[in-house]
Amino acid sequence: MRISIWPSAGQPYGDVLEVARHAAETGWDGVYIADHFMPNAGGQSDPDHPVLECGSVVAALGASVPRIRVGTLVYGNTYRHPAVLANMASTVDQITQGRFTLGVGAGWQINEHEQYGIELPPTSKLIDRFVEALQVLHGLLRQRRTTVHGEYYTLTDAVCEPKPVQDPLPILIGAKGEKRMLRVVAEYADMWNAWGLPDLIAHKSAVLDRHCADLGRDPKNIARTAQALVVVNGPLPENTPVPVIGGSKQRLADAIAEYRAIGLDELIIPDWLFAPGAERFKAMDTVLRLARP
Template identity: 70%
Template sequence: MVAVMRLSIWPGAGQPYEAILEAATHAEETGWDAVYIADHFMPNAGPGVDVRHPVLEATALVAALGAAVPRVRIGTLVLGNTYRHPAVVANLAATLDRITGGRFVLGVGAGWQVNEHEQYGIDLPPTKQLLDRFVEALQVLRGLLRDPVTSFDGTYYQLAEAVNEPKPVQEPLPILIGAKGEKRMLGVVAQYADLWNAWGTPDLIAHKMKVLDEHCARIGRDPSEIDRTAQALTVVGGSRPDIDRPVIGGSRADLAASIEQYEAIGLDELIVPDAMLGTGADRLRAMDTIRSLVR
């Protein structure tokens, strides 16, 4: 039997909670599989960007949605490791899994957005140190979420007979790693992830999947143990913008072709950001169109 690609929605946190809940509720009612929330405190600084635009905090949103929407999986895409100690994240994740009755997906990443670190006085180390710290954090998370007691003596984190109770409902609670770097980060995914996530159109994702498979072979892990998830900005009707970010869709036929390509490369889950779907009833109609194109 051919596996059916899952379909999930990613409402932007820079909109009122009522709008986020509307998207999540519609996804719940129309057969979508999950709702993901990004972990940012403000827009990423850049030309024409209003960095004072309001952004809601991810973990509070995930908890609220987990309680309000009873069927779909709820996940983070992804929690920045620099923002919270991994022992705190493990405690948070176990609680969220309890709130959702075993529907939480813990998405984590190394952290990257410069203006957030600068404004809040959070250290953003050089790349090697950033990734070394992230690898240690993954070991801490896996220990606290899966083992009765965890001790860890690392360069960045130290735990002494630490407990994390209650444990998650899921055994194990799935850890999603957001990563694109082929030399090191996909190797980290191969070693520690239950799910992998990256931005990309089907051709790029197919290439990254091949690299991930090679990392799995190198360490002797079955690559089928890691679900592959991806997203691109999605246009439903109208023309694609000329921007330096992955974009799919346009006409209904263009969107259908992109979805078929993701399915053909074996993507396990397509995550749709709502940034280009419109608002209100327009967004819900766009969601229905997308849902109709996935088997």
Template identity: 70%
Template sequence: MRISIWPGAEHPFAEVLSMAQHAAQTGWDGVWFADHFMPNDEDDTGPVLECGSVVAALAAVVPRVKIGTLVYGNTYRHPAVVANMAATVDHISDGRFILGVGAGWQVNEHREYGITLPPKRELIDRFEEAVQIMLGLLRSPRTTFRGKYYDVADAVCEPKPVQTPLPLMIGAKGEQRMLGVVAKYANIWNAWGLPSLIAHKSAVLDRFCAETGRDPKAISRTAQALVSVDAPIPDDLGATPVIGGSRSQLADAIAEYRAIGLDELIIPDELLGTGAAKLSAMDTILELARA
């Protein structure tokens, strides 16, 4: 099972870079970064680094590890723009980029920037059209797509990515439609959740794969939960999934993810402390994951 780190977008870039470099030096498999512009809070004035700029910068200076978006919100950029961004970052990283995409959801960003956040049905319809355009541009010489929401005509995206194909991750949990979109188009699936929930959602994804005639093994399964290392789990996290506490509890949780067939566990840094303590917590997590 791969193990990857997810630095928070609220940190100064120097701290994000420090975590990514530490991950590359100590044996982590990947570094992920979220696509948001402001905190999802009543106080929306906190700093948030822009995702596309950060992954390009990390791709240029951090060696070895995979670098990915977790995940680009479809409503923020035209899919042709995203495809060109992804191909470029794959070249900057020499073939280590993973394009993670999702339908989009954060209300305050759409409200403040005047970006339309459609009703759920339209949101998913738009997303499925966008995915087809991105895959066409990244994998075919030219792409023509005539949809309800997007049109591209004999469009090019050059240079093509280094990877053939560049992996597409879709972040999704909806059992009515979104996991069906994953089954049709994704190389990688991602969701928040404890092992029991991820196992359930993965089984639903398998059923969608059977309906579409796709081998479920063609889609890697990835998940994340907050992680507490050598500290009690905070009681104010609401429904956010969290694992750990003691080292033995954390080791048991990691083993549960491995047992359900998870391919990659992604660790957000929210509960890992600051400075040297954060890097030490990363070392402990990696040690337990590799044991």
């Protein structure tokens, strides 16, 4: 099971770079960056807290940090035309010499759309649009020329050059909806990602398997990735909107072992609950040691 770090983009770039470099030097497998422009409205964060732009950060990390994979978790489809995103992704894969993972999702954060005047359609239309975007991405990244005449995107004999170093560049889809989104994953993804504790991830992974069977696709061709907040040594926070594991080193080791037991391919660790500075590196070292005893 691969172990990757997810540094918050709501910190100075120098801190993100330090985390990525420490991960590369100590044996982590990858580093992921989220695609947001501001904290989510209604959360506990300052609504004006600075947030770094994802595409710029992954390009910078790809040029500055050796060895480990760099990925997005995940690009919101509504923020960029998929043809633009395909060119961005191919360029970052060139920069990293084949170490980029293109993570994409349908888009969801309301305050970002409201403040920037970006349309956020109802869920059914949002997913329809996302499916068309995936057709564009698949075409531009994997074919010489692409034509798509859809409801949301129109491309005519379009090119995207240079192509990625990887053939194919892996496309990760973040999704949790069992009826439509996991079916989209089954049809278009090389990797799947969701928040969840091991039992939930195992359940949704089984749903994904059934969609693959319906479509005639081998489920083994879709890598399974997941994340939860991590506490290395201390009380777990209460009333968090996302899952949390750990609290003690033994409980954290047990949780990591459960992810491995359900067949997870990659566990992604947000650094959001780690203390800053040297303490964060100690926490990272502990997580890696527990994951690879």
